[in-house]
Amino acid sequence: xxTLEIKDLKVGIETEQGLKEILKGVNLTINTGxxxxxxxxxxxxxxxxxxxxxxxxxxxxTEGQILLDGKNVLEMSVxxxxxxxxxxxxxxxxxxxxVTMTNFLxxxxxxxxxxxxxxxxxxxxxxxxxxxxRIDPDFAAxxxxxxxSGGEKKRVEILQLELFKPxxxxxxxxxxxxxxxxxxxxxxxxxxxxxxxxxxxxxxxxYTRILRYIKPDFVxxxxxxxxxxxxxxxxADRLEEEGYDRxxxxx
Amino acid sequence: MxxxxxxxxxxxxxxxxxxxxxxxxxxxxxxxxxNVSPLGGDAAKAHSHGGGNSGAKEASRAGRLSSFNxxxxxxxxxxxxxxxxxxxxxxxxxxxxxxDGAAAPQVRVVTEEGQDVLVETAALxxxxxxxxxxxxxxxxxxxxxxGQATIVTIPEGVTGVRxxxxxxxxxxxxxxxxxxxxAAPGSESTVVLxxxxxxxxxxxxxxxxxxxxxxxMVSLQRWDDDAVHASDQxxxxxxxxxxxxxxxxxxxxxxxVTPSARFAAPGGEAHLFGLYFADAGQxxxxxxxxxxxxxxxxxxxxYKGALQGHDAHAVWIGDVLIRKEAGGxxxxxxxxxxxxxxxxxxDSVPNLEIETGAIDGAGHSSTTGRxxxxxLFYLMARGIDEKTARRLVVRGFLNEIIQKxxxxxxxxxxxxxxxxxxxxxxx
Numbered sequence: 286x287x288t289l290e291i292k293d294l295k296v297g298i299e300t301e302q303g304l305k306e307i308l309k310g311v312n313l314t315i316n317t318g319x320x321x322x323x324x325x326x327x328x329x330x331x332x333x334x335x336x337x338x339x340x341x342x343x344x345x346x347t348e349g350q351i352l353l354d355g356k357n358v359l360e361m362s363v364x365x366x367x368x369x370x371x372x373x374x375x376x377x378x379x380x381x382x383x384v385t386m387t388n389f390l391x392x393x394x395x396x397x398x399x400x401x402x403x404x405x406x407x408x409x410x411x412x413x414x415x416x417x418x419r420i421d422p423d424f425a426a427x428x429x430x431x432x433x434s435g436g437e438k439k440r441v442e443i444l445q446l447e448l449f450k451p452x453x454x455x456x457x458x459x460x461x462x463x464x465x466x467x468x469x470x471x472x473x474x475x476x477x478x479x480x481x482x483x484x485x486x487x488x489x490x491x492y493t494r495i496l497r498y499i500k501p502d503f504v505x506x507x508x509x510x511x512x513x514x515x516x517x518x519x520x521a522d523r524l525e526e527e528g529y530d531r532x533x534x535x536x
Numbered sequence: 537m538x539x540x541x542x543x544x545x546x547x548x549x550x551x552x553x554x555x556x557x558x559x560x561x562x563x564x565x566x567x568x569x570x571n572v573s574p575l576g577g578d579a580a581k582a583h584s585h586g587g588g589n590s591g592a593k594e595a596s597r598a599g600r601l602s603s604f605n606x607x608x609x610x611x612x613x614x615x616x617x618x619x620x621x622x623x624x625x626x627x628x629x630x631x632x633x634x635x636d637g638a639a640a641p642q643v644r645v646v647t648e649e650g651q652d653v654l655v656e657t658a659a660l661x662x663x664x665x666x667x668x669x670x671x672x673x674x675x676x677x678x679x680x681x682x683g684q685a686t687i688v689t690i691p692e693g694v695t696g697v698r699x700x701x702x703x704x705x706x707x708x709x710x711x712x713x714x715x716x717x718x719a720a721p722g723s724e725s726t727v728v729l730x731x732x733x734x735x736x737x738x739x740x741x742x743x744x745x746x747x748x749x750x751x752x753m754v755s756l757q758r759w760d761d762d763a764v765h766a767s768d769q770x771x772x773x774x775x776x777x778x779x780x781x782x783x784x785x786x787x788x789x790x791x792x793v794t795p796s797a798r799f800a801a802p803g804g805e806a807h808l809f810g811l812y813f814a815d816a817g818q819x820x821x822x823x824x825x826x827x828x829x830x831x832x833x834x835x836x837x838x839y840k841g842a843l844q845g846h847d848a849h850a851v852w853i854g855d856v857l858i859r860k861e862a863g864g865x866x867x868x869x870x871x872x873x874x875x876x877x878x879x880x881x882x883d884s885v886p887n888l889e890i891e892t893g894a895i896d897g898a899g900h901s902s903t904t905g906r907x908x909x910x911x912l913f914y915l916m917a918r919g920i921d922e923k924t925a926r927r928l929v930v931r932g933f934l935n936e937i938i939q940k941x942x943x944x945x946x947x948x949x950x951x952x953x954x955x956x957x958x959x960x961x962x963x
Binding site for chain 1: 874905907909910911913914915916917918919920921922924928929930931932933934
């Protein structure tokens with residue numbers, strides 16, 4: 286079992302008015318095999334948490350720790366974090382000119398595993414995973430995310446999740462912009478990855494809709510840069526009915 | 537952002553409205569030296585194809601002046617349509633000095649053993665020389681000064697020829713040079729011009745692809761950092777002849793290659809490819825002209841370039857003219873740029889002129905993409921280290937052209953050159 290610990294994490298971004306604090310002391314512990322949903326209103330810092338875990342240079346950690354099995358994640362470069370087993374499914378995956386999906390997937394897999402995958406089985410594995418996520422086989426020859434629709438980009442994120450087999454996956458609003466069918470397909474992909482790899486999942490979402498397909502073990506309500514409340518799946522149901530107003534009024 | 541327009545069978549429009557003005561901009565260098573008012577009045581004039589004050593403006597590429605005498609062309613000001621992107625000061629006098637061939641790069645031709653290739657030196661009034669007149673002052677000046685021509689001939693019916701013409705420059709004395717490549721009827725060959733060392737060189741390369749010949753021509757500009765090179769590479773394409781021309785520009789301070797393909801008889805085919813990698817301070821310019829002056833000819837143009845570093849500047853102009861008599865033409869041109877860092881600038885202007893409606897197809901496309909921190913973050917977040925990420929993107933992007941060259945040893949050299957370019961910049 287692996288553990289991802291976030292301890293008293295404070296994070297800001299540079300603005301013209303100086304450093305603006307977004308995360309104001311986040312504490313969270315996730316074990317492999319668990320699914321944690323992080324829910325909260327817009328602007329509460331959910332995506333900042335995701336990007337900080339992955340190591341996006343825009344976010345500046347001013348205090349606290351992120352530990353993966355006791356190892357200091359904050360000292361790792363972005364690629365080292367991925368190699369250590371962290372995966373971020375991005376909210377807005379970028380288009381990469383000049384690099385085909387095939388080339389990208391193989392290069393990333395080689396980097397993460399430290400050795401090239403066997404060419405024959407790899408091609409088959411990719412093809413199979415694409416089929417399950419209903420991704421058009423032609424996408425393999427296209428440049429990464431180039432000209433993909435919003436829904437297609439999200440599926441390709443989950444494709445990578447299934448192929449790279451991380452210890453911990455952070456899904457940053459993977460459900461946004463998906464229709465019901467796509468949401469189901471994507472959720473099945475996440476569930477498959479979790480079953481097969483004993484993955485720990487941090488599911489960041491604004492809506493409870495995706496929780497019908499991906500069952501969380503824990504729900505954390507994020508308000509104004511910290512966890513305002515936590516509980517089991519029943520907390521999500523309550524949010525569905527009451528919304529975030531209760532927390533916002535308090536804040 | 538991608539933009540791609542295809543025009544099947546336009547109804548006799550002489551010019552597709554708006555196309556010629558696309559992406560146009562004056563070079564900031566020339567803008568400054570041309571004493572342009574801050575209000576941009578003169579600049580606005582220079583933008584227009586019909587306006588300007590040089591007196592030599594042409595609405596159509598068809599009307600462009602051609603002459604062997606440099607004095608027939610007005611002194612360059614930087615406001616001319618075909619010089620407006622070029623920093624004239626960095627031409628080191630190639631446009632105005634009296635040149636000779638004394639300091640021109642040494643020509644050495646290497647072929648595989650037993651291959652039948654003729655290399656001769658001839659006077660400029662030799663009947664095989666000067667079949668295509670220069671179209672600008674610098675090229676005409678080179679003709680005037682070159683003194684003699686080196687003629688490389690692939691004899692009639694000879695196939696499988698691989699000839700590498702190494703042009704090694706050894707100093708910065710301005711010089712002129714004239715080369716002629718003749719692919720005699722029915723021949724099949726690859727001819728590589730490999731420019732190395734350093735030079736301040738104005739060069740004319742005439743390419744004669746005769747009836748039924750197939751010529752794969754590659755011009756490598758692998759100069760040292762201080763080289764200045766203007767190279768006019770004009771090709772005449774005979775009946776059912778095939779030319780593949782690839783210009784590869786990596787080195788030099790200022791490189792300006794102007795390849796043209798002129799169809800002289802029906803059934804010809806021209807593939808013009810290009811690859812460039814502009815570093816900080818470098819000016820790499822490629823101006824293409826495809827002249828569909830005969831029916832049933834096919835042309836394909838694809839130039840791809842990467843840019844990195846402060847004041848790296850790439851210019852690509854693609855003029856395609858489909859004349860009245862060129863029924864059954866099939867043409868497409870594209871330019872793609874990849875900007876790797878801030879401070880680099882790519883100008884890309886496709887011009888398509890169509891004088892007949894009876895064509896099979898004509899189109900153009902121009903895209904300029906950026907590789908930025910978000911791309912890098914995405915790739916690194918998948919475990920790919922920074923160096924590999926850049927290499928992946930640039931190699932992937934430029935690969936398409938390298939593969940089209942079809943000469944293995946050159947492909948390897950180019951991959952190595954790209955690696956070296958990438959290693960140069962610490963980003």
